Amino acid sequence: MAADSDLHTADLDTILDRYARNPNALLQVLREVQELHGYIRPAAISHIGVMLGVPRARVEGVAGFYSFLHLQPHGEYRVLFSDNITDRMQGSQALMEQMCQQLWLQPGKVSEDGLVSINTTSCTGMCDQGPAMLVNGRAITRLTHQRVQEIGSLIRNRTPLSDWPEDFFRVEDNIRRKGPLLDNAIAPGDVLRAALSLSVRPELVEGHRGPTSSPRTEVGAGIVDAIKASGLRGRGGAGFPTGMKWEACRNAAGEARHVVCNADEGEPGTFKDRVLLTSCADLLFEGMTLCALATGARHGYLYLRGEYRYLLERLESALQRRRNTNLLGKNILGQPGFDFDIVIHIGAGAYICGEESALIESLEGKRGVPRNRPPFPVTHGYLQQPTAVDNVETFCSAALAMQMGAEKYRAIGTPKSSGSKLISVSGDCPRPGIYEYPFGVSVRQVLQDCGAVNTRAVQVSGPSGACVAESEFDRKLGFEDLPTAGAFMVFDDSRDLFEVARNFVHFFAHESCGFCTPCRVGTALLKKTMDKIAAGLGTQYDLAEIEHLDHVLQTSSHCGLGRTACNPVLHTLKHFRPAYENRLKSLVFSPAFDLDGALARARQMTGRDDAGAHLKAEGA
Ligand SMILES: Cc1cc2nc3c(=O)[nH]c(=O)nc-3n(C[C@H](O)[C@H](O)[C@H](O)COP(=O)(O)O)c2cc1C
Ligand code: SF4
Structure with missing residues (x-):
């Protein structure tokens, strides 16, 4: 990776010229500059701004918005594990841990020699052949412990991606x-x-x-x-x-x-x-x-x-x-x-x-x-x-x-949903992949065709869609009943639907663009509340608070992301309430923020740990 002082503006100009120095091409220019240098260097930002006639702040603002663009070095090899719930169900977390151990690295950190960084990314669209990862933007599917081990060795040996086995990058259509x-x-x-x-x-x-x-x-x-x-x-x-x-x-x-x-x-x-x-x-x-x-x-x-x-x-x-x-x-x-x-x-x-x-x-x-x-x-x-x-x-x-x-x-299809629909089937079934049906097909039929057994729930149309429980498997895909953009994630009776919803809530909090306060704050609060319940610290109050949050997000979010962010929790609460209630601590309120815990550092610094240095517990 070249240092900032080595910036060859001629290389940048070749890219800028290809886009006719059009400011509308800023994102494409930044993407290509990153492909060239590994990250977008401060001097490159200044040069691009001048050449496109846009303020430096805008160039930086755009580069900072997109998660695949980097203003800091992030390693010669940037490894991103796909973090959809289906990747997790296929063992992605253990695989990431394995790679971190192999390369002596913590997630989110760049190795000291600048060789590699490892992190997670939102769903990579490979759920039918996961777990998946991206290495320098290239998708690698069907990860196993052995494949991850091999990838770790290729990285350690600085093998160029072009020399990695072609099979790693094979992406199947899986049309069923x-x-x-x-x-x-x-x-x-x-x-x-x-x-x-x-x-x-x-x-x-x-x-x-x-x-x-x-x-x-x-x-x-x-x-x-x-x-x-x-x-x-x-x-x-x-x-x-x-x-x-x-x-x-x-x-x-x-x-x-x-x-x-x-x-x-x-x-x-x-x-x-x-x-x-x-x-x-x-x-x-x-x-x-x-x-x-x-x-x-x-x-x-x-x-x-x-x-x-x-x-x-x-x-x-x-x-x-x-x-x-x-x-x-x-x-x-x-x-x-x-x-x-x-x-x-x-x-x-x-x-x-x-x-x-x-x-x-x-x-x-x-x-x-x-x-x-x-x-x-x-x-x-x-x-x-x-x-x-x-x-x-x-x-x-x-x-x-x-x-x-x-x-x-x-x-073809139904009166209000003409034609056919492609369904992306993933999760707990032996035949994940693409299924084309006339609109009006039942959830049960799709489950039967993909070989799913002991199914507890299906998430139709992704996190923003609907969680459908067994009692509703005769519902039909179509605008009259269950509208869908195509996702069909299957969860069998070994799955904890609370954890499914928690993964989706993390996704929304991560992907909120931050433009409007209800969504920016609301998705973060929702994530904290779900984490709190997961840690065994939630109460009934938190469940009521989620409903209140949903109202705020639905009525005041600027776009569909905020408006649908509570769906996964509300739908799983409706069908699988015990998955939540079994985790609740007691029936009284407990704040999401542990104020007394936050004062621990102050107590340490002052050398005090007597009763007066603690917040009084309720009723004490
Ligand atoms: C947060 C959010 C994400 C969306 N993502 C997609 C997407 O990835 N692909 C897509 O076609 N439409 C997506 N949409 C819907 C589009 O805004 C738009 O309705 C669609 O592209 C229109 O095309 P259509 O009429 O052919 O469906 C999304 C909407 C929202 C609110
Ligand atoms: S609701 Fe839409 S515009 Fe508002 S912060 Fe969320 S993603 Fe951005």
């Missing part, structure tokens, strides 16, 4: 059940050709002409109508009707428009976008291009979570193939004025950037803090211009719906 989406036989360009043929179907465009009527705007209106008629709803969690979103973006005032694909996939337990990006990249880009045709956008962005950086080269190749075959670029498929291209933007370890307005901030090279809404991205999105933000699976499903035809697509 295919449906119309994963089984599609759509060739690149098929969907766009089908969409362009809409211009000769006037019944679809009647009364839906864009601001300037032309064959292309008529096609756009036809696409919007077809997607609306298919009943497609967003697959990223909120379930907003996709056709309506595209229509609002298309009709918004202004010339420039953008299409953004949300591939941030940070919800613990979700990994279906990873599989679509690996195996269905062309369908995704087809869907994004379809959206561009519908809305009139010329610029597309794929926001890829940092943990999926390993997919970048593959995705870039797919984009290049499409450019070479006139499926991206100018006059796509020979249609004058049909111009559209896609760039990939890589995130840097911030779950909140999955929230669409935070994602747009991040795309603009800022800290990923959610915006005030309204206005919504469809009118004021990227660069305050109309922007359609959709999930990876939504774009793929839109392409499929277009190809199948609205009626056929709508025939």
